[in-house]
Amino acid sequence: MGFTRPHPCRSLDACDGLIARKFNQRSSLGAFLDPIADKLLLSSSFIILAMEKKLAWWLTILVLSRDVLILIVAVVIILISGYRPFPPSFLGKLTTVCEMLFVFTTVLAAAYPNPRMAFLNHVLVITVTALVLASGFHYTFAITRRLSSSHPTP
Numbered sequence: 001m002g003f004t005r006p007h008p009c010r011s012l013d014a015c016d017g018l019i020a021r022k023f024n025q026r027s028s029l030g031a032f033l034d035p036i037a038d039k040l041l042l043s044s045s046f047i048i049l050a051m052e053k054k055l056a057w058w059l060t061i062l063v064l065s066r067d068v069l070i071l072i073v074a075v076v077i078i079l080i081s082g083y084r085p086f087p088p089s090f091l092g093k094l095t096t097v098c099e100m101l102f103v104f105t106t107v108l109a110a111a112y113p114n115p116r117m118a119f120l121n122h123v124l125v126i127t128v129t130a131l132v133l134a135s136g137f138h139y140t141f142a143i144t145r146r147l148s149s150s151h152p153t154p
Helices: 008-022 027-049 057-081 088-109 113-149
Strands: none
Touching: 027 057, 027 088, 057 113, 088 113
16 A cells, blocks of 8 residues: 555645635534544544554554543533533644644655654654543543533532
Protein backbone atom coordinates (compact mmCIF):
# COMPACT_ATOMS: atom_id res chain seq x y z
CA MET A 1 0.00 0.00 0.00
CA GLY A 2 1.50 3.34 -1.02
CA PHE A 3 1.43 6.34 1.28
CA THR A 4 1.98 9.22 -1.09
CA ARG A 5 -0.97 11.52 -0.35
CA PRO A 6 -2.93 12.47 2.75
CA HIS A 7 -6.61 11.65 2.70
CA PRO A 8 -8.54 14.48 0.98
CA CYS A 9 -11.51 14.24 3.36
CA ARG A 10 -9.57 15.99 6.12
CA SER A 11 -9.16 19.19 4.12
CA LEU A 12 -12.75 18.95 2.86
CA ASP A 13 -13.94 18.63 6.44
CA ALA A 14 -12.05 21.79 7.42
CA CYS A 15 -13.49 23.66 4.41
CA ASP A 16 -16.98 22.42 5.26
CA GLY A 17 -16.67 23.73 8.81
CA LEU A 18 -15.31 27.08 7.63
CA ILE A 19 -18.13 27.52 5.11
CA ALA A 20 -20.77 26.53 7.66
CA ARG A 21 -19.46 29.10 10.15
CA LYS A 22 -19.07 31.85 7.53
CA PHE A 23 -22.65 31.50 6.26
CA ASN A 24 -24.12 30.66 9.70
CA GLN A 25 -25.27 27.24 8.47
CA ARG A 26 -24.75 25.36 11.70
CA SER A 27 -27.18 22.72 12.85
CA SER A 28 -27.50 20.52 15.89
CA LEU A 29 -27.19 17.46 13.64
CA GLY A 30 -23.99 18.81 12.13
CA ALA A 31 -22.62 19.63 15.58
CA PHE A 32 -23.38 16.05 16.60
CA LEU A 33 -22.07 14.32 13.46
CA ASP A 34 -18.92 16.35 12.77
CA PRO A 35 -16.94 15.14 15.81
CA ILE A 36 -18.03 11.58 15.05
CA ALA A 37 -16.76 11.91 11.48
CA ASP A 38 -13.46 13.31 12.79
CA LYS A 39 -13.06 10.40 15.20
CA LEU A 40 -13.91 7.83 12.51
CA LEU A 41 -11.37 9.37 10.14
CA LEU A 42 -8.65 9.47 12.80
CA SER A 43 -9.45 6.00 14.16
CA SER A 44 -9.38 4.41 10.73
CA SER A 45 -6.12 6.22 9.94
CA PHE A 46 -4.49 4.90 13.13
CA ILE A 47 -5.73 1.36 12.45
CA ILE A 48 -4.50 1.36 8.85
CA LEU A 49 -1.11 2.81 9.80
CA ALA A 50 -0.73 0.21 12.55
CA MET A 51 -1.71 -2.59 10.15
CA GLU A 52 0.94 -1.31 7.73
CA LYS A 53 3.45 -1.25 10.62
CA LYS A 54 3.97 2.50 10.29
CA LEU A 55 3.11 3.08 13.94
CA ALA A 56 2.84 0.97 17.07
CA TRP A 57 -0.30 -0.95 17.95
CA TRP A 58 -0.05 0.15 21.60
CA LEU A 59 -0.49 3.79 20.52
CA THR A 60 -3.42 2.88 18.27
CA ILE A 61 -5.09 0.99 21.12
CA LEU A 62 -4.49 3.90 23.49
CA VAL A 63 -6.03 6.41 21.07
CA LEU A 64 -8.99 4.15 20.30
CA SER A 65 -9.57 3.39 23.99
CA ARG A 66 -9.80 7.10 24.84
CA ASP A 67 -12.27 7.65 22.00
CA VAL A 68 -14.39 4.66 23.05
CA LEU A 69 -14.35 5.87 26.67
CA ILE A 70 -15.57 9.32 25.59
CA LEU A 71 -18.25 7.76 23.37
CA ILE A 72 -19.51 5.43 26.11
CA VAL A 73 -19.64 8.24 28.63
CA ALA A 74 -21.50 10.48 26.17
CA VAL A 75 -24.09 7.74 25.66
CA VAL A 76 -24.42 7.29 29.44
CA ILE A 77 -24.96 11.04 29.89
CA ILE A 78 -27.62 11.02 27.17
CA LEU A 79 -29.37 8.03 28.77
CA ILE A 80 -29.23 9.44 32.30
CA SER A 81 -29.97 13.10 31.79
CA GLY A 82 -31.06 13.45 28.17
CA TYR A 83 -29.10 15.13 25.43
CA ARG A 84 -27.04 18.01 26.71
CA PRO A 85 -24.23 19.50 24.67
CA PHE A 86 -20.83 18.59 25.99
CA PRO A 87 -18.36 20.83 24.18
CA PRO A 88 -14.81 19.58 23.72
CA SER A 89 -12.17 21.01 26.02
CA PHE A 90 -9.06 22.82 24.85
CA LEU A 91 -7.05 19.75 25.85
CA GLY A 92 -9.33 17.51 23.77
CA LYS A 93 -9.01 19.79 20.74
CA LEU A 94 -5.23 19.95 21.16
CA THR A 95 -5.12 16.14 21.33
CA THR A 96 -7.11 15.86 18.09
CA VAL A 97 -4.88 18.38 16.31
CA CYS A 98 -1.72 16.55 17.42
CA GLU A 99 -3.22 13.21 16.37
CA MET A 100 -3.97 14.66 12.92
CA LEU A 101 -0.46 16.09 12.67
CA PHE A 102 0.99 12.74 13.71
CA VAL A 103 -1.05 10.84 11.10
CA PHE A 104 0.04 13.34 8.43
CA THR A 105 3.74 13.16 9.36
CA THR A 106 3.61 9.36 9.59
CA VAL A 107 2.22 9.15 6.06
CA LEU A 108 4.76 11.72 4.87
CA ALA A 109 7.63 9.83 6.53
CA ALA A 110 6.47 6.59 4.88
CA ALA A 111 6.53 8.29 1.48
CA TYR A 112 9.75 10.29 2.04
CA PRO A 113 11.80 8.68 4.81
CA ASN A 114 14.51 10.85 6.37
CA PRO A 115 16.04 11.34 9.83
CA ARG A 116 14.24 14.64 10.51
CA MET A 117 10.83 13.07 9.93
CA ALA A 118 11.80 10.09 12.09
CA PHE A 119 12.78 12.46 14.91
CA LEU A 120 9.59 14.52 14.50
CA ASN A 121 7.48 11.36 14.61
CA HIS A 122 9.29 10.22 17.77
CA VAL A 123 8.48 13.57 19.41
CA LEU A 124 4.87 13.30 18.22
CA VAL A 125 4.52 9.76 19.63
CA ILE A 126 5.48 11.12 23.05
CA THR A 127 3.27 14.21 22.63
CA VAL A 128 0.21 12.28 21.42
CA THR A 129 0.63 9.68 24.19
CA ALA A 130 0.83 12.37 26.88
CA LEU A 131 -2.12 14.31 25.46
CA VAL A 132 -4.31 11.21 25.03
CA LEU A 133 -3.70 10.26 28.66
CA ALA A 134 -4.13 13.80 29.99
CA SER A 135 -7.30 14.51 28.00
CA GLY A 136 -8.72 11.09 28.89
CA PHE A 137 -8.28 11.82 32.60
CA HIS A 138 -9.56 15.37 32.12
CA TYR A 139 -12.74 14.17 30.38
CA THR A 140 -13.24 11.54 33.07
CA PHE A 141 -13.07 14.11 35.86
CA ALA A 142 -15.15 16.69 33.95
CA ILE A 143 -17.86 14.14 33.19
CA THR A 144 -17.88 12.83 36.76
CA ARG A 145 -18.27 16.40 38.02
CA ARG A 146 -21.04 17.07 35.53
CA LEU A 147 -22.96 13.91 36.40
CA SER A 148 -22.67 14.52 40.13
CA SER A 149 -23.92 18.10 39.75
CA SER A 150 -26.92 17.00 37.69
CA HIS A 151 -28.12 14.69 40.47
CA PRO A 152 -27.95 16.54 43.78
CA THR A 153 -27.88 14.29 46.81
CA PRO A 154 -30.75 14.66 49.35
